[in-house]
Amino acid sequence: MISLRQGDIKAFDELYHRYAKKSMGFALRFFADRYVAEEAVQEIFIRIWEKRRELDESKSFKSYLFQAVKFYMFNFIRDRKGALSFDEVSEETFQMGNSVEEDLHYKEMEAAAMQLITRLPTVQQQVFRMNKLEGLTIQEIASRMNLSKRTIEHHIYLATKTVKSKLRYHMSVSAMIFWGLFF
Known part of the structure; x- marks a missing residue:
């Protein structure tokens, strides 16, 4: 200590x-x-x-x-108090959905996530893509980029935090539209 x-x-x-x-x-x-x-x-x-x-x-x-x-x-x-959790929604609700609508929603979310990734600072974007999309370990990324493991972990943390916070907002707007189709 x-x-x-x-x-x-x-x-x-x-x-x-x-x-x-x-x-x-x-x-x-x-x-x-x-x-x-x-x-x-x-x-x-x-x-x-x-x-x-x-x-x-x-x-x-x-x-x-x-x-x-x-x-x-x-x-x-x-x-997250008051936010809708998928765990709180019954399985029947998910089964009610039209698979075409679900596919469109998924593709919209995927496109939004990819767009957010392209807006990250260059190094964060590279590290995030290598780790999350290519599946490389922190050690592998550190070796390839000649950076410390701690630096790579920090870049992954910052990138994940940024993408999640912005995607969460996008999801809440999209989810309202998506759930509006059922209710």
């Missing part, structure tokens, strides 16, 4: 490798969606690095980390 507070990246990497899988398992208790759980853990570790100087080295890092996952979950739920 002392080394981490002083900005030692090796100390951060050690803590990340020691606790990332454990915190991911803990996050999966709250988030059924593996992607959301992964994003929660990644964002928490980014925040830990950014606020490393404020950490209290006399306290347990593990306790701090698991507490952070719980707070992330509470904030996640609070921020």
Whole structure:
């Protein structure tokens, strides 16, 4: 913890490798969606690095980390309160839809996502495409681009955050139109 507070990246990497899988398992208790759980853990570790100087080295890092996952979950739920969740919609509602309309909706969302990706800064766009579309690991991207793994993780985080926030807005407008067809 002392080394981490002083900005030692090796100390951060050690803590990340020691606790990332454990915190991911803990996050999966709250988030059924593996992607959301992964994003929660990644964002928490980014925040830990950014606020490393404020950490209290006399306290347990593990306790701090698991507490952070719980707070992330509470904030996640609070921020989405009132939003329609697919988990909350019955299966019959999905089966009612016309497959042509569903295909059009999916293609519209895919086109919107691709458009948003093209608006990202160049490096973020490259890293995002390599990771999310080509399936390359962070290590593979870091090697190809001659950047640190931490830098790649940060670019993926920023790109994902940007695309998700803008796509979420697009989805809410499209979803209102889409759901309007049924009700």
